Amino acid sequence: xxxxxxxxxxxxxxxxxxxEFGWICDILGHVPNFTELGIFxxxxxxxxxxxxxxxxxxxxxxxxxxxxxxxGEENAGLVDIGDGQAIAFKIESHNHPSAVxxxxxxxxxxxxxxxxxxxxxxxxxxALNSLRFGSLEDSHTRFLFxxxxxxxxxxxxxxxxxxxxxxxxxxxSYKGNPLVNAMAIGLVDAKKTASAIAKGIGNPVxxxxxxxxxxxxxxxxxxxxxxxxxxxSKRPSVQVGDPFTEKLLLEATLxxxxxxxxxxxxxxxxAGISCSTSEMSxxxxxxxxxxxxxxxxxENGMSAYEIMLSESQxxxxxxxxxxxxxxxxxxxxxxxxxxxxxxxxTENGIIDVDYSGKSEAKIPSFNLVLGGGAPxxxxxxxxxxxxxEKHNFDLSSLKIPDEIKTTFLKVFSSTNIVSKRWIFExxxxxxxxxxxxxxxxxxxxxxxxxxQKAIAANTDCNGRYVYLNPKVGTKIAVAESARNIVCSGAxxxxxxxxxxxxxxxxxxxxxxxxxxxxGMGEACRFFETPVTGGNVSFxxxxxxxxVYPTPVIGMVGLxxxxxxxxxxxxxxxxxxxxxxxxxxxEIGGSEYLRTIFNLVEGNCPNINxxxxxxxxxxxxLANSKKLIESAHDISEGGIITAIAxxxxxxxxxxxxxxxxxxxxxxxxxxxxxxxxxxxxxSVNPENQIEFEKTMSEIGQYFNYLGKVTNKDFExxxxxxxxxxxxxIYFDTISKxxxxxx
Amino acid sequence: xxxxxxxxxxxGSNCDYDTFYVLNTIFNAHTEFLWHKDTDIKxxxxxxxxxxxxxxxxxxxxxxxxxxxIMNEVAKFANNGGIVLGICNGFQILLEMNLLxxxxxxxxxxxxxxxxxxxxxxxxxxxxxxxxxxxxxxIPIAHSEGNYFAEDSVLTELQENNQIVLQYSSQDxxxxxxxxxxxxxxxxxxxxxxxxxxxxxxxxxxRNSESILGNRDGSGIFxxxxxxxxxx
Numbered sequence: 001x002x003x004x005x006x007x008x009x010x011x012x013x014x015x016x017x018x019x020e021f022g023w024i025c026d027i028l029g030h031v032p033n034f035t036e037l038g039i040f041x042x043x044x045x046x047x048x049x050x051x052x053x054x055x056x057x058x059x060x061x062x063x064x065x066x067x068x069x070x071x072g073e074e075n076a077g078l079v080d081i082g083d084g085q086a087i088a089f090k091i092e093s094h095n096h097p098s099a100v101x102x103x104x105x106x107x108x109x110x111x112x113x114x115x116x117x118x119x120x121x122x123x124x125x126x127a128l129n130s131l132r133f134g135s136l137e138d139s140h141t142r143f144l145f146x147x148x149x150x151x152x153x154x155x156x157x158x159x160x161x162x163x164x165x166x167x168x169x170x171x172x173s174y175k176g177n178p179l180v181n182a183m184a185i186g187l188v189d190a191k192k193t194a195s196a197i198a199k200g201i202g203n204p205v206x207x208x209x210x211x212x213x214x215x216x217x218x219x220x221x222x223x224x225x226x227x228x229x230x231x232x233s234k235r236p237s238v239q240v241g242d243p244f245t246e247k248l249l250l251e252a253t254l255x256x257x258x259x260x261x262x263x264x265x266x267x268x269x270x271a272g273i274s275c276s277t278s279e280m281s282x283x284x285x286x287x288x289x290x291x292x293x294x295x296x297x298x299e300n301g302m303s304a305y306e307i308m309l310s311e312s313q314x315x316x317x318x319x320x321x322x323x324x325x326x327x328x329x330x331x332x333x334x335x336x337x338x339x340x341x342x343x344x345x346t347e348n349g350i351i352d353v354d355y356s357g358k359s360e361a362k363i364p365s366f367n368l369v370l371g372g373g374a375p376x377x378x379x380x381x382x383x384x385x386x387x388x389e390k391h392n393f394d395l396s397s398l399k400i401p402d403e404i405k406t407t408f409l410k411v412f413s414s415t416n417i418v419s420k421r422w423i424f425e426x427x428x429x430x431x432x433x434x435x436x437x438x439x440x441x442x443x444x445x446x447x448x449x450x451x452q453k454a455i456a457a458n459t460d461c462n463g464r465y466v467y468l469n470p471k472v473g474t475k476i477a478v479a480e481s482a483r484n485i486v487c488s489g490a491x492x493x494x495x496x497x498x499x500x501x502x503x504x505x506x507x508x509x510x511x512x513x514x515x516x517x518x519g520m521g522e523a524c525r526f527f528e529t530p531v532t533g534g535n536v537s538f539x540x541x542x543x544x545x546x547v548y549p550t551p552v553i554g555m556v557g558l559x560x561x562x563x564x565x566x567x568x569x570x571x572x573x574x575x576x577x578x579x580x581x582x583x584x585x586e587i588g589g590s591e592y593l594r595t596i597f598n599l600v601e602g603n604c605p606n607i608n609x610x611x612x613x614x615x616x617x618x619x620x621l622a623n624s625k626k627l628i629e630s631a632h633d634i635s636e637g638g639i640i641t642a643i644a645x646x647x648x649x650x651x652x653x654x655x656x657x658x659x660x661x662x663x664x665x666x667x668x669x670x671x672x673x674x675x676x677x678x679x680x681x682s683v684n685p686e687n688q689i690e691f692e693k694t695m696s697e698i699g700q701y702f703n704y705l706g707k708v709t710n711k712d713f714e715x716x717x718x719x720x721x722x723x724x725x726x727x728i729y730f731d732t733i734s735k736x737x738x739x740x741x
Numbered sequence: 742x743x744x745x746x747x748x749x750x751x752x753g754s755n756c757d758y759d760t761f762y763v764l765n766t767i768f769n770a771h772t773e774f775l776w777h778k779d780t781d782i783k784x785x786x787x788x789x790x791x792x793x794x795x796x797x798x799x800x801x802x803x804x805x806x807x808x809x810x811i812m813n814e815v816a817k818f819a820n821n822g823g824i825v826l827g828i829c830n831g832f833q834i835l836l837e838m839n840l841l842x843x844x845x846x847x848x849x850x851x852x853x854x855x856x857x858x859x860x861x862x863x864x865x866x867x868x869x870x871x872x873x874x875x876x877x878x879x880i881p882i883a884h885s886e887g888n889y890f891a892e893d894s895v896l897t898e899l900q901e902n903n904q905i906v907l908q909y910s911s912q913d914x915x916x917x918x919x920x921x922x923x924x925x926x927x928x929x930x931x932x933x934x935x936x937x938x939x940x941x942x943x944x945x946x947x948r949n950s951e952s953i954l955g956n957r958d959g960s961g962i963f964x965x966x967x968x969x970x971x972x973x
Binding site: 154157160243247335336425431432435450652 | 763792794954
């Protein structure tokens with residue numbers, strides 16, 4: 001990148017506003033030089049500064065009894081799970097990189113979130129993800145989908161973290177701007193966590209891991225604008241992943257943290273050295289003097305600007321305890337990784353950068369960072385006009401389909417419902433030998449070795465609901481995550497969020513964002529699942545479309561005793577099938593409406609948090625009395641789909657059923673209603689009386705539906721062979737990908 | 742006599758701890774890690790090359806690992822009749838070192854495959870399989886390159902010498918293309934050398950040696966080694 005004369009025009013080209021450029025000149029007392037401008041532009045980008053979101057995010061509950069570190073304070077949240085152990089977890093987006101370079105975009109998304117976890121001192125024990133694409137009927141979407149899945153798999157598989165769960169949703173709104181959100185969970189001794197802080201005057205600052213190249217320069221800025229025709233030219237802004245080096249970096253990092261040789265450590269993701277030096281310094285009320293001449297480079301002739309902004313992957317910034325440099329270097333040498341002292345901690349609060357004997361930048365660290373001098377904006381909000389139109393749509397005018405069986409099979413074969421086996425069979429889900437329940441269930445379950453405990457985790461969000469009702473839709477995302485945790489037998493602990501929205505300068509987008517945060521806050525407070533941190537991704541727009549507002553929830557729960565886990569799938573022939581929770585024939589925003597009528601209309605289902613919590617307690621009670629054999633929540637595709645999933649969803653042990661689904665006004669609405677707070681359970685006939693008595697006593701609404709059989713899928717007199725259902729469920733996506741359907 | 746296991750750690754190994762855990766905690770066996778830069782096998786009676794992506798496997802699986810200092814010692818140990826088990830990446834390394842015949846190609850699907858499959862225990866008359874009770878094991882695989890290939894003459898020899906220990910099969914032990922996940926010749930999932938002291942297998946027995954992880958079908962491999970060593 002050629003050094004240029006800095007003026008307002010160049011600042012605007014760097015994504016800064018005229019006002020921001022003025023502030024920068026005031027802070028420095030002069031017009032920034034080229035390197036300083038580069039540093040400010042990435043640090044004040046939306047991606048690093050959260051300047052348009054932080055005012056809203058602060059409204060979320062960010063502390064709670066189990067939280068050891070409040071949201072935003074460290075690289076990831078930290079939750080106490082007892083016995084001196086803690087869980088670090090976080091979700092992050094890599095949407096824009098994945099839109100232009102799906103393989104590397106997705107791979108480095110996984111790499112970035114794993115580093116966030118192990119810089120805390122935690123060993124990553126599980127990875128999950130949440131993906132959104134257009135329709136698989138579109139060839140470019142199939143390409144994106146295939147490459148994203150391969151990128152996630154190749155990175156996690158080689159690194160050696162099991163990818164245990166996630167969700168995928170296909171909808172036209174994501175066509176030009178797929179969403180790739182990666183989540184990781186790590187386990188750490190609560191007393192041995194590391195902090196992203198620089199303090200102690202004279203302590204050495206080290207760069208470790210990979211060498212620095214020209215890849216990813218301005219990645220953070222690229223993530224802070226909409227995708228456009230020109231985005232293809234931003235492909236060089238996408239970093240290149242190297243999971244092998246990351247694995248070595250993991251081992252070396254955990255070794256130096258374990259030995260207590262460091263003061264602080266932060267991974268280099270967005271904005272590279274700029275971000276890690278300024279954030280660590282600002283957190284410690286200190287500064288850093290660094291010499292870029294010492295940074296191991298991948299190529300010759302790199303300028304200070306390029307080194308400061310490079311987003312080369314698999315690097316960390318370490319502030320060592322003075323006197324332990326040699327030990328730290330020996331560890332990195334053992335793992336064949338670079339480790340160079342590039343400077344030291346200072347007391348003046350300035351990020352002072354030299355290169356080849358020349359001063360290149362002097363910026364107060366505080367002024368660069370979120371929570372410090374970075375801008376904070378409150379944007380204009382306006383309720384979108386489409387909402388009342390959608391809500392007023394007359395759903396009762398829809399014609400009732402003639403054929404029950406074919407209608408069900410069409411809904412059931414939706415790519416949003418069928419098994420995601422094609423995807424998760426490309427992910428190593430069992431490495432580390434802790435995966436008790438892997439992908440394909442309501443929640444994944446990961447045991448904690450040498451204990452009775454296990455962690456349950458999932459990701460969730462129905463963007464269609466949030467589009468139709470931002471507040472309620474987001475509450476549902478939290479409630480459904482919690483329900484999925486409860487269905488596995490675990491107790492919800494905390495969430496991380498990845499807020500995928502459009503351009504925040506659009507008042508309608510901002511109103512939606514704000515409403516969504518409100519709904520999330522309300523639900524999280526209610527379930528006592530604080531937000532441990534996460535990520536905001538704005539500008540998810542392409543010339544084709546704006547994505548549905550998609551606030552993805554990643555939830556983690558705790559199973560005190562792994563023997564109390566609950567399966568999503570029916571276990572025995574002759575067990576009795578019940579539904580807990582009442583149906584209100586809510587069809588707005590449903591998968592049924594989309595697949596049969598090609599409509600996204602109405603309001604999303606309602607959610608009553610009291611009823612939801614009661615449902616959770618009913619499951620806990622029934623499980624503690626060993627009264628239920630399985631539990632599976634009702635979501636997309638309604639009650640009939642949930643029953644089918646419980647019957648055949650376990651590839652190994654499939655059953656038939658004979659059920660009578662109660663019909664209220666119309667069979668189609670009753671079968672496919674997506675009314676919330678409902679769970680399908682199965683009960684051993686021996687426990688029937690006790691189960692019904694227990695549910696009645698606590699006032700839990702329930703309804704008997706029928707029995708598990710070893711024959712067909714039989715509902716309200718309709719019969720479908722299990723083999724037919726199973727083929728649809730397990731093979732639809734692979735057939736789509738190989739053009740067989 | 743108590744058997745002592747050595748688990749080799751390459752940079753990029755990621756099943757090293759899993760293997761260690763199973764041996765050490767589940768089977769209560771003395772187990773040590775063997776670092777790739779070392780040349781000391783620490784008196785191991787059995788050496789295990791674990792799964793993972795040694796050196797990132799960016800070149801060809803196992804292609805770099807075979808040049809590790811520790812591997813000279815492993816080769817000497819193996820050629821002197823020492824017991825060596827290669828799991829997944831370990832199997833690939835054994836092929837690369839010519840300690841076992843044949844090569845691994847990419848899976849015919851060209852995709853990483855991670856799932857439980859069934860293997861028929863074709864030869865129970867080995868140091869590694871004699872204590873396996875079942876005829877068919879349900880066991881996880883997780884690899885991109887598990888498509889075993891060798892010339893016909895080599896395959897014939899493997900069959901004639903009963904060197905094929907594990908074959909991909911149906912739940913009932915039917916060995917056919919339908920149950921071949923990766924395109925392996927003769928559905929080969931695991932083979933042994935002529936002398937019977939080196940086994941390479943693609944499935945991961947360390948991933949199902951505890952009932953909490955689904956089943957204990959993998960445990961028979963370790964039980965065989967431990968038991969046969971004691972009776973050796």
